[in-house]
Amino acid sequence: MTSILIVTDAWTPQVNGVVRSLESVIGELTAMGVRVEILSPSEFPTIPCPSYPEIRLSLTHRAAVRKRILEHGCDHLHIATEGPLGLLAASAARGIGVPYTTSYHTRFPEYLAARWPLPLRWSYAWLRRFHNFGSGCMVATETLMEDLEGRGFRNLMRWSRGVDSDLFRPIGQSVLPDHLPRPIFLTIARVAIEKNIEAFLDLALPGTxxxxxDGPRLARLRRTYPDVVFTGQKQGAELAGLCASADVFVFPSRTDTFGLVLLEALSCGVPVAAYPVTGPRDIVGDSGVGVLSEDLRQAALSALRIPRDRCREHALRFSWRLSAREFLQNALVAEAAHRTVPATV
Structure with missing residues (x-):
């Protein structure tokens, strides 16, 4: 039986795209007969991450992480995040000669630049060094791969994402209150500066x-935009029902590397309006299930005319089973490549 150890700074009870991707893929890998183990902050003392307290930062050292890696004794090591635990795991793995892959989930340089005046080239230089030390770096889309290749990242591998099409599906009747004026323009995101939610809220659109x-800007936005419906964080069937009740899903982010919520909306039969950036360009593209434009208002209005069955059909092309197979294939290719590299390299 193939066994994989995944090291991640992002894990339950956090609710975000990284955790949801890992949980979904692990479920499929397990069903395929792969043994998957997790090394997460839950095994160490932690402190809250500044400006993102839901994320707990591990307080540990390289020797402790190295001990955990050796104890697991898995066939493949995958480091999913560039946080304290991921950094220590990469250093420990290099020290004991264990090959590993990484994955690029988050545009940290852009997230940092939105908060502090830190040049992008500094952040990307650090990330490039981290990922290039591994045997392969998994990325979600072709657009992201091209961008990172242009920044000097090496050994990039495609690892797409999927959608739970049984949970996220069209429904017969809206679960939103009947008194809300139609059309319903909806977005799902962490309410934080990097998600660019104000670009959506400032649009002059009819309806609701x-x-x-949830997030650090929620209280402020509720005061600033009293006519907007803020539901707070939702999960599972409640989230899927709300999503399926919308007429258009508006995705104002310019910094996401994929955007799972795009697939979830499409799987519900809801067309997409977004900027022509990484994520929307790869998921929507010229498929006819959404409108991509720098004029987000016009994109949202134009998306109202898109047939909902077309959106659902497009989303069904993505599955977590295919995503898991891609992940496993990348791990096997990286292991094979490592065995053929001369020791002096």
Whole structure:
């Protein structure tokens, strides 16, 4: 039986795209007969991450992480995040000669630049060094791969994402209150500066705007936009029902590397309006299930005319089973490549 150890700074009870991707893929890998183990902050003392307290930062050292890696004794090591635990795991693995892959989930340089005046080239230089030390770096889309290749990242591998099409599906009747004026323009995101939610809220659109999610800017946006419906964080069937009740899903982010919520909306039969950036360009593209434009208002209005069955059909092309197979294939290829590299390299 193949066994994989995944080291991640992002894990339950956090609710975000990284955790959901890992949970979904692990479920499929397990069903395929792969043994998957997790090394997460839950095994160490932690402190809250500044400006993102839901994320707990591990307080440990390289020797402790090295001990955990050796104890697990898995066939493949995958480091999913560039946080304290991921950094220590990469250093420990190099010290004991264990090959590993990484994955690029988050545009940390852009997230940092939105908060502090830190040049992007500094952040990307650090990330490039971290990922290039591994045997392969998994990325979600072709657009992201091209961008990172242009920044000097090496050994990039495609690892797409999927959608739970049984949970996220069209429904017969809206679960939103009947008194809300139609059309419903909806977004799902962490309510934080990097998600660019104000770009959506400032649009002059008919009907009602709905925001699903929690975050540090939620209270401020509720005061600034009293006519917008803010539901807070939702999960599972409640989230899927709200999503399926919308007429258009508006995705204002310019910094996501994929955007799972795009697939979830499409799987519900809801067309997408977004900027022509990484994520929307790869998921929507010219498929006819959404409108991509720098004029987000016009994109949202134009998306109202898209047939909902077309959106659902497009989303069904993505599955977590295919994503898991891609992940496993990348791990096997990286292991084979490591065995053929001369020791002096």
């Amino acid at each position: 705007k709905v925001v699903i999610g």
